[in-house]
Amino acid sequence: MSVTRTLRETDRRLTGRTASRVPAGFGKVLSAVEECAESSKLWCCAAVVMAACSGRRGRRAAAAGLTALAVAQLAANGVCKQLADRPRPPKELIPHDEVEDRPDSSSFPSGHTAAAVAFTAAVAPSLPAAGALCAVPAALVAVERVQSGAHYPSDVVAGAVIGLGSAWLTRNAPRLAVTLWAS
Numbered sequence: 001m002s003v004t005r006t007l008r009e010t011d012r013r014l015t016g017r018t019a020s021r022v023p024a025g026f027g028k029v030l031s032a033v034e035e036c037a038e039s040s041k042l043w044c045c046a047a048v049v050m051a052a053c054s055g056r057r058g059r060r061a062a063a064a065g066l067t068a069l070a071v072a073q074l075a076a077n078g079v080c081k082q083l084a085d086r087p088r089p090p091k092e093l094i095p096h097d098e099v100e101d102r103p104d105s106s107s108f109p110s111g112h113t114a115a116a117v118a119f120t121a122a123v124a125p126s127l128p129a130a131g132a133l134c135a136v137p138a139a140l141v142a143v144e145r146v147q148s149g150a151h152y153p154s155d156v157v158a159g160a161v162i163g164l165g166s167a168w169l170t171r172n173a174p175r176l177a178v179t180l181w182a183s
Contacts, residue, residue, distance in 0.1 A: 011152040016093040018146045018153070027096070030144035037112060037141050043069055043119040043134075050123070050130055061126035064170055065134075068122035069115045072166035076114035076159055077105075084108040086155070094149035102150040110151045110159030116141045117163025122170050 022030065036042040047062035054061065086108035116138035124131025142160065145151040151159075 014153045015089045019094045022147045033140040034144040061123045064122040065119040068118040068167040068170040072114040072118035072163045076109050076111040076162050081106040108155045110145045110155045113142045113156045113159030114162040117160045118166040121167035
């Protein structure tokens with residue numbers, strides 16, 4: 001059996017298990033968090049609170065978080081989804097009606113996860129407490145994307161990697177530019 005085939009079957013199995021084992025009440029919590037994160041509303045609100053309540057460090061953290069989020073969205077939704085064109089998980093794997101409320105775009109990667117992880121990872125170095133607080137809904141968004149049938153686990157992992165890369169790039173781009181410019 002090929003590695004690709006094994007990964008695909010593991011993805012399907014994990015998707016079905018996640019969608020069927022999340023208790024209904026927790027599924028409602030996941031859906032509510034995802035709805036708040038839709039169109040980056042949650043992360044924008046968090047940035048406003050940080051900027052308003054944490055002085056210069058808060059403004060710097062908010063700017064880094066929103067910049068990383070934008071880079072992650074561009075990479076995940078503007079580039080990767082266009083190249084991958086992976087179908088969403090089959091409806092028969094998802095034993096609840098949330099599967100009817102999912103986008104038609106490519107499944108790979110998860111743009112929601114990319115944005116959540118990018119924002120959280122970019123904020124954390126400047127405001128560790130805010131980063132820790134943001135990590136909770138970011139993790140819930142990642143789980144919700146699989147539980148709802150919108151994504152396979154590998155889509156979420158890829159989104160998280162894009163988010164981490166976007167945060168790293170956002171926080172290090174100014175130093176990289178100075179280094180390259182000085183060379």
